[in-house]
Amino acid sequence: MNAPLRLGTRGSALALAQSQQVADSLTAATGRPVELVRIVTAGDRSNAPVAQLGVGVFVSALREALIANEIDFAVHSYKDLPTLPHPGLHIAAVPLREDPRDALVARDGLTLTELPAGSAIGTGAVRRIAQLHALGLQLQVTPIRGNVDSRIARVLGPEADLDAVVLARAGVVRLGRAAEITETLDPMLMLPAPAQGALAIECRADDADLVELLAALDHAPSRAAVTAERAMLATLEAGCSAPVAAHAELAEGEEGDEIYLRGAVISPDGARAVRLSRTGTPADAAEIGKALAADLLDAGADTLMGSTE
Numbered sequence: 599m600n601a602p603l604r605l606g607t608r609g610s611a612l613a614l615a616q617s618q619q620v621a622d623s624l625t626a627a628t629g630r631p632v633e634l635v636r637i638v639t640a641g642d643r644s645n646a647p648v649a650q651l652g653v654g655v656f657v658s659a660l661r662e663a664l665i666a667n668e669i670d671f672a673v674h675s676y677k678d679l680p681t682l683p684h685p686g687l688h689i690a691a692v693p694l695r696e697d698p699r700d701a702l703v704a705r706d707g708l709t710l711t712e713l714p715a716g717s718a719i720g721t722g723a724v725r726r727i728a729q730l731h732a733l734g735l736q737l738q739v740t741p742i743r744g745n746v747d748s749r750i751a752r753v754l755g756p757e758a759d760l761d762a763v764v765l766a767r768a769g770v771v772r773l774g775r776a777a778e779i780t781e782t783l784d785p786m787l788m789l790p791a792p793a794q795g796a797l798a799i800e801c802r803a804d805d806a807d808l809v810e811l812l813a814a815l816d817h818a819p820s821r822a823a824v825t826a827e828r829a830m831l832a833t834l835e836a837g838c839s840a841p842v843a844a845h846a847e848l849a850e851g852e853e854g855d856e857i858y859l860r861g862a863v864i865s866p867d868g869a870r871a872v873r874l875s876r877t878g879t880p881a882d883a884a885e886i887g888k889a890l891a892a893d894l895l896d897a898g899a900d901t902l903m904g905s906t907e
């Protein structure tokens with residue numbers, strides 16, 4: 599019998615939206631019914647800042663449910679996954695990636711450069727804070743946290759207290775709120791987080807039938823791009839604790855597909871940055887990422903922790 603596959607998900611609006619989208623595309627591609635199973639994570643139960651909890655708390659409850667066979671598979675925002683692989687689990691698919699860029703939601707339809715000096719701009723990630731400082735726009739950068747809806751409400755809600763927020767475009771799009779984005783930020787200004795906009799579909803490594811079934815959702819170019827970005831991040835983590843950004847693009851070259859990987863390490867105060875790039879073939883995605891990380895370290899990435907930490 600075709601019993602429904604159990605897809606474990608967090609209860610946040612974004613997690614539910616992306617899990618439902620994956621469930622629908624799996625059913626469309628394979629005919630298998632999928633049911634969503636809500637998993638409450640330690641991160642959902644706590645009000646402590648994410649910086650203190652670490653994003654890992656959102657992931658580990660789902661992984662424990664997988665290992666305990668309470669669910670069959672899980673959908674993660676790939677950028678929230680630790681770089682170390684989890685024993686016994688397998689990333690069976692990386693579906694077609696959403697636009698990986700960051701987005702601005704500002705009052706009155708303003709773009710980043712149109713914001714008047716002194717405007718209050720909110721964002722949570724140290725990577726975004728560092729790059730906003732690096733732009734030298736005389737903005738008042740305010741650290742914020744919370745889900746996508748509450749962050750947008752800080753600009754557009756009845757009790758708005760900020761002129762703008764920066765967040766991942768993919769999350770806003772998945773929640774159906776793309777119309778509220780006032781500018782999608784060029785990676786030259788704001789290089790995204792490694793794997794931003796991509797999902798990771800994970801199941802038990804020994805569940806061979808499911809590994810094969812889920813492969814129907816895999817999108818090879820998206821997987822190659824994410825592999826390059828994450829290999830860069832993993833190599834840098836050993837030697838550097840400053841904010842890291844990466845963006846891989848695939849393009850047709852004269853001898854087949856080419857991957858173009860850009861990486862940056864920025865000091866937290868934005869005063870100094872190392873930005874470099876590398877190209878190669880998609881088959882060498884991981885090697886390109888590792889090599890770019892080595893280049894960044896050679897160029898001084900490990901010396902970029904500023905005095906703000």
Ligand SMILES: NCc1[nH]cc(CCC(=O)O)c1CC(=O)O
Pocket residue numbers: 675676677678746764765766767768769793794795796
């Ligand atoms: N940091 C939390 C997080 N993890 C994944 C997304 C959504 C975008 C994505 O899937 O990369 C977000 C929100 C954000 O950064 O604005």
